[in-house]
Amino acid sequence: MKTLSICFMLATVAAGAAEPVGEITAAQWDRPRSGDFVTGIPALREALQAVDRPAGRHLRIRYPGGEQGLLWAEELRGWLVALGLGSSRIHIAPGAPRPDVLELVVDTP
Secondary structure: OHHHHHHHHHHHHHHHHOOEEEEEEHHHHOOOOOHHHHHOOHHHHHHHHHHHOOOOOEEEEEEOOOHHHHHHHHHHHHHHHHOOOOHHHEEEEEOOOOOOEEEEEEEOO
């Protein structure tokens, strides 16, 4: 019974790690971008803080399917790398449920 409880707790923690910690809407992103603008997006700022505590976490950007969504996610990834987040810590995957949203997910390795 004790082993079952531990497995349940670990599964709960793992499932929680895959939940989005924020989202960026197309309306938020649809303006001229700069480093100050990108770092000023509240959901992105929160996600980056979560990635840094504890060290070693990764940021997954879930985009709406299709070429437009992928291009949007790649552009955000480029900004994050330029701002100092290691490219190996950023992963891009389809799966955002809405066509106008990028989801930010913090994963543990």
